[in-house]
Amino acid sequence: MNAIEVEGLCRTYGTGRQPVTALDQVDLTVPEGQIIGLLGANGAGKTTLIKILSTLLLPTGGRARVAGHDVVGRARQVRREVSVVYGGDRGFYGRLTGRQNLRFFGMLQGLSRGRLAERTEAVLAEVGLLAAADQRVETYSRGMRQRLHIAVGLVASPRVLLLDEPSIGLDPVEAHRLRDAIGAMRGSGVTVLITTHQLLDIESLADRVVMLHQGRIIHDLSLEEFRKRSGYTATVRVTGRGEPPEQDGQDTGGPVVTGVTLREGLWTADVRIPAWSPSTFQWLGERLSPDSVVDLEVQALRLEDVYRQLAGELS
Numbered sequence: 365m366n367a368i369e370v371e372g373l374c375r376t377y378g379t380g381r382q383p384v385t386a387l388d389q390v391d392l393t394v395p396e397g398q399i400i401g402l403l404g405a406n407g408a409g410k411t412t413l414i415k416i417l418s419t420l421l422l423p424t425g426g427r428a429r430v431a432g433h434d435v436v437g438r439a440r441q442v443r444r445e446v447s448v449v450y451g452g453d454r455g456f457y458g459r460l461t462g463r464q465n466l467r468f469f470g471m472l473q474g475l476s477r478g479r480l481a482e483r484t485e486a487v488l489a490e491v492g493l494l495a496a497a498d499q500r501v502e503t504y505s506r507g508m509r510q511r512l513h514i515a516v517g518l519v520a521s522p523r524v525l526l527l528d529e530p531s532i533g534l535d536p537v538e539a540h541r542l543r544d545a546i547g548a549m550r551g552s553g554v555t556v557l558i559t560t561h562q563l564l565d566i567e568s569l570a571d572r573v574v575m576l577h578q579g580r581i582i583h584d585l586s587l588e589e590f591r592k593r594s595g596y597t598a599t600v601r602v603t604g605r606g607e608p609p610e611q612d613g614q615d616t617g618g619p620v621v622t623g624v625t626l627r628e629g630l631w632t633a634d635v636r637i638p639a640w641s642p643s644t645f646q647w648l649g650e651r652l653s654p655d656s657v658v659d660l661e662v663q664a665l666r667l668e669d670v671y672r673q674l675a676g677e678l679s
């Protein structure tokens with residue numbers, strides 16, 4: 365069964381002279397167990413989609429189903445199947461321990477005493493908080509609180525977990541731990557939809573990338589396809605003396621010289637490599653005179669570059 369099915373979904377805010385269309389005919393099908401990265405600039409409609417899927421907001425057109433239940437007609441059933449976690453570190457009782465908070469919020473979700481005890485320990489382990497479970501939440505770091513939010517989201521075993529900017533405001537170490545906690549869900553059958561501006565979240569977690577722009581889905585690709593959209597796999601940054609290489613005007617299918625700059629008697633050029641092959645090295649040897657090159661650095665493609673490139677095509 366599909367975890368999420370969205371057809372022609374629309375949401376308009378306001379009815380006056382200037383209504384805002386936040387979602388415009390969105391179609392999306394997500395099979396169970398997939399981890400989807402939902403990307404888009406500020407105002408693209410990501411939060412609106414999350415709110416509709418979690419029944420916090422009604423659509424103004426189209427349909428959406430979660431675990432087979434319609435978000436409008438069977439909202440109560442949907443709420444049993446879906447959990448939503450927002451970025452940020454508030455919403456806990458600071459004087460209670462992590463375990464006590466989790467049990468409290470689990471109880472509110474209607475779990476029986478036995479099931480609650482079992483699930484509490486399981487999810488604390490899943491998010492890496494077992495060792496800190498008996499510490500007061502007021503002593504928790506931001507990242508630990510965020511992982512506790514995810515534990516609350518998981519305690520009632522939802523089929524679908526919606527994460528809105530989960531790593532916002534976290535330092536790199538905490539963000540890495542959080543990603544580990546989310547990654548641990550892979551294979552458990554939980555379907556995860558993550559909205560994020562952190563491309564590293566997508567790179568390390570997502571099976572599929574959906575990109576929204578002005579309320580419409582403009583890309584819906586596997587992570588691999590998304591990566592390939594850039595048209596290159598690496599950039600070689602070359603620094604040299606003397607005559608700089610000529611910048612290539614258009615894509616020739618082979619390596620492309622871009623971004624030639626001059627500074628303090630040295631030039632720097634970025635050579636985009638579509639794919640590594642013997643002819644790539646031959647090309648590099650012919651275009652870049654070994655006498656003039658003083659430094660060479662190979663940079664693997666970053667998802668952020670792809671995103672910037674795709675977003676740039678829109679402006």
Ligand SMILES: Nc1ncnc2c1ncn2[C@@H]1O[C@H](COP(=O)(O)OP(=O)(O)OP(=O)(O)O)[C@@H](O)[C@H]1O
Nearest residue numbers: 377384385386404405406407408409410411412413
């Ligand atoms: N309650 C509201 N009333 C009026 N307009 C709204 C409301 N909520 C959102 N919007 C508008 O709807 C559009 C989509 O907003 P939404 O919050 O869904 O985008 P987003 O992709 O989540 O953005 P961000 O990355 O900034 O969170 C934006 O133009 C926004 O200004």
